[in-house]
Amino acid sequence: MPEQAIILEWAGFAIRWLHVITAMAWIGSSFYFIALDLGLRRAPDLPPGAHGEEWQVHGGGFYHIRKYLVAPSQMPEHLTWFKWESYSTWLSGAALLALVYWAGAELYLLAPDSPLGLWQGIAVSGGSLAIGWLIYDRLCKSGMAERPTLLMLLLFVLLTAMGWAYTQVFTGRAMMLHLGAFTATIMTANVFFIIMPNQRIVVADLQAGREADAKYGRIAKLRSTHNNYLTLPVIFLMLSNHYPLAFATEWNWVIAALVFLMGVTIRHFFNSMHARQGRPWWTWGLTALIFAVIVWLSALSPEAAQEATLTPAQTRLTEAPGFDAVQEIVAIRCSMCHAAEPLWPGLAHAPGNVILESPADIARHARPLYLQAGLSHAMPPANLTWMEPAERQALVAWYRAAAR
Structure with a gap:
């Protein structure tokens, strides 16, 4: 009904607005804590167990922040948890995915020559999101965590392969969006299944008077670092539906893979700067080169328009x-x-x-x-x-x- 179209449009706007707000909160806190962690300094008056401290000024006041590598000697009276930013971003994104790509599957989801039927496409859309987390989590727990560079390379291969697989059944626009949701699911699952449970174990040890194990912090830190490098590509993929030159080309899955590489080069610059290890300006030259390749790929040939049987x-x-x-x-x-x-x-x-x-x-x-x-x-x-x-x-x- 016409009224239904209006309601769906406003519902999409409301959920999209919520998704943007929660994503801003999640990304902002993530970037802040990575920068804070990298910028910590040793000081002679640090209390036992403290790893470093940082003085910051903002909004007319000074902040004195200290980090404990494992945990303080006793449980603090007030503890702020950072989790709902991640959960709310994923939940609102999942709702938006269902509203746009499931309710509008005939228009936005399936490629004209897709071998999938409507409900099969919706099932693949929802079910495929968990695959990345299962494979990635298995890699992290296989001992690959001790070789972080190789682990990130394997994750890049997984994301590239998934982008190509999505192009076999979905439209270019849906491929980009689903690859973003696929990656965001890995990031949120890191928070829900790894980072938060590990922090709860440390808190439980403190409350029971036991000495906390440092390994839980190291595991959580690794997953948080992975999330940091994946954030910028996810933003690009979520906004890609506004840019046909990115999604409506034969090489859209390659463009998506190159965007992940740009995310690494850009974050490497800022992470190095925040860690006071200099400013590797070469990363911006490499980023510009990758972007030039993306522009070149986008102009090679547009995605062929094909007639599909009308419903x-x-x-x-x-x-x-x-x-x-x-x-x-x-x-x-x-x-x-x-x-x-x-x-x-x-x-x-x-x-x-x-x-x-x-x-x-x-x-x-x-x-x-x-x-x-x-x-x-x-x-x-x-x-x-x-x-x-x-x-x-x-x-x-x-x-x-x-x-x-």
């Missing part, structure tokens, strides 16, 4: 009263940009990879047309093609007639 609901849209008029409106007002070869100056690909050249194209994008060009004036941008109010009303009438 019964989409067929009703092409047969609904007013469709002929809508097709003419779209051809005049929209298709100069939303085409396989856009005519608008400066456009190499259709915005959002949305192509509106055939009746099937219009049917598959009926809801966005209704919401963005019918009910609202979001499209065309700044009304550059002079869409008339009567034409917007025609889009709304057509969509509602098909829904009825």
